[in-house]
Amino acid sequence: MDERATTKMFCFQCEQTAKGTGCTIQGVCGKTAEVANLQALLLYQVKGIAGYQKHLKDLGEKMEEETIEFVEDSLFMTLTNVNFDPEEHYLQLKKSQELKDRLEKKLGRVLPTPEASYRLGSTREEILKDTTRARIFFDDTVDEDIRSLRETIKLGLKGVSAYAHQARFLGYENEEVSQNVIELLEALTDNSLTLEDYVAQMLKAGETSYKIMETLDRANNETYEAPTPHKVNVQVKKGPFIVISGHDLRDLEMLLQQTEGKGVNIYTHGEMIPSHGYGGLKKYPHLVGNYGGAWQNQQKEFSDLPGCILMTTNCLMRPMKSYEDRIYTTNVVGFEGIRHVKKNSDGTKDFSEIIEKAIEHGGFTEDEPVKEILVGFGHKTTLSYADKILEAVKKGEISHFFVIGGCDGAKPDRDYYTKFALGVPKDAIILTLACGKYRFNKLDFGEVAGLPRLLDVGQCNDSYSAIRIAAGLAEKLSVTVNDLPLSLIITWYEQKAVADLLALLYVGVQGIRLGPTLPAFVTPNILSFLSKEYRLQPITTPEKDLQDILGS
Template sequence: MVKALASTTKNLSVDQMVGLVMEAGQTAVTTMALLDKANTSTYGHPEMTKVRIGVGKRPGILVSGHDLKDFKELLDQSKNAGIDIYTHSEMLPANYYPEFKKYSHFYGNYGNAWWKQDTEFASFNGPILMTTNCITPVKDAYKNRFYTTGNAGYPGVKHIADRKEGGAKDFSVIIEQAKTCQPPTQIETGEIIGGFAHNQVMALADKVVAAVKSGAIKRFVVMAGCDGRHKTRQYFTDVAENLPEGTIILTAGCAKYRYNKLQLGDIGGIPRVLDAGQCNDSYSLAVIALKLKEVFGLNDINELPLSFDIAWYEQKAVAVLLALLFLGVKKIRLGPTLPAFLSANVAKVLVEKFDIKPTGEVKEDTAAMMAGN
């Protein structure tokens, strides 16, 4: 970071600046790999899992954000409290880890992406714990049962203090409040399937390779990224519905909520939507692509039957994009809005060096991706 900031005071060539971008991408890959190792060595490798999206009959606590350590400590402290624990938005992938499946009071997932929390937090009826971003303006309907912890915070709500050295956070105040609340109001029923991080997908490698060679799988489309409230993000739902039956969608991040509840079926037992996890689990998608390149004996990741149609939203998405560029991925589509830092000169370099393009019309984009463009 210091090196990059210092570079802004120098008159660098385009190639030198691109080199710094690649270095930042390399750092992003290394960081996501470390996080992946930390999570999988502690909680096990995510595995194919059916997740309940309905509700039980007991009061519950709803956990959102990304911090799996907070989640584990809450599960430990609430296991005999007579309540259930639910995930929300980016915490959904906690359902995929073997360690968390040991807790009988871990019920499932409630709700959708971050931007629907104003209505979903109100209908949940119990306490909400935000372990990280994203927080929308907190409504009076649930403000008295809204808690933050870690780096998350919001004016006028209760904050759970950091753990002391060698200890755990104290979630007792949330657990005690949950006991006094009504059970969640049901907003949907059924199940969704996920848990397709790199270890699980590689366990299915023989089946995947056979399906590609037979022509049953014609293309993989990476549709990871972030969701948002703007109506233009319906584009990703429409793309998912318009992709031919021989396509597999690889996803991570809250963009998944645009299509993870669609009935898209499977290809020879392989679900057509493979959810790798949180936004930082985009690393898994890169590992899957690199492994497939190796399995098929290709020299370049761009030779795979693989397209990238990324749902853009600032913050962490920058690191994920730079990671993909570092790994040599080209022809990435970004949308429905483009990065705020994309000046005319920056756009010119990205197009020339990496063939990045904005999302367009659904039918045209779908046809282009199926043709490898």
């Protein structure tokens, strides 16, 4: 047995994992060893469930909605900075065994994989003892490169499930994606698969990621209108308020509807800022602006906040005592002792408690001077300028396009992205997305060829928009995306970034620069393969990378 299997816990799924190798005592994110180990066992159970569901499907049985939703929620709640509550994990584990038992009975036999044949213990002590079998390095006979690809696929599926959860909340589901998730999870238990097989599975995970982002894009655009350029005030206004963080637009819509006419202002936070570009949300006048920056600053930003906070998806940090009575969670987000808003059977939620508490706290006492930034450059808006952009390229007015964005984090070396953006030539356009934009989105980049130099494409899932924009421009020029004067400078932190990267590899994008550091779950051999096949490379310094890209 690998010695890492005997540690108190082991997790290396995020970019900030301890010492760049893995958290073994407590997660850098704040999760305890108990929660980390319960999450590992839950994923072990999910792979067993997928095995039964896959075999039933092969026999002609329709995949059950209950199974798909359970698998989706389980993967999502184990994503970094989502759920820290051990009680929720014990409950989900109990449900996992009930579901697995039912599928096993339906199939009529026990599948031979350890994940499928395992039965959950009846006591907490038994469950915690059994978590060792689910640890990443428990079986040291597995080839390290196969293990690396398995982890990459598994973590990518966490990101896929987060996007699928958002789409499902809006009433959109992609059956092919659901089927692929089950098949990919089952493949993670198949010891007959070769390294080449797992490379193919990794690209299938990338295809799955691309297709669920496409589905979520359609869900958001059809429900709330395609994003268009809108200015967002990043200062505060007098009065009671709620700050809503995360990604889920349906939660924001319900909160806006329930606060209408009550004198409560709504501020977006983190990756919610692109919401201001959607006409179906911007129409509410009490959606007054965006508060704060990226997720890693929340403990400082929320500390003395005279209002309430609603966390809808990932990006939750351990709440400080100074505001733990004013922060609420919903969906699969959770923290022990923090109030949770549940979804009703009809899909609605009752936000009355958080609204009343926001009114009680009174909010900000005065207006700050307005300061606005621009959002709303999704693929439909940006491609509407395609002819103008390409004409400017032909005239030499626009020299290059940079995609600079992704997940932000707390490490000091992430100022690379600020320095890089500031170093981009004045005749180049920057497309940005996800919370990595907060490294520079409040700076003034001016215009080029009559267009803003900084175009906010949206949330992390709007990597799809960036792909569509690049593909649209390439098509008009009759070239491939890789022939465009385009460079991708990607910052990663958690597993949705893994899903985004796999989607980019699936569509064949070359030359991505990734940082601040490379994933600990990628072995040297797999990194060498990605470097050779896709020219994936780590960032170095802003000056050197710009020089290499621009050739000067």
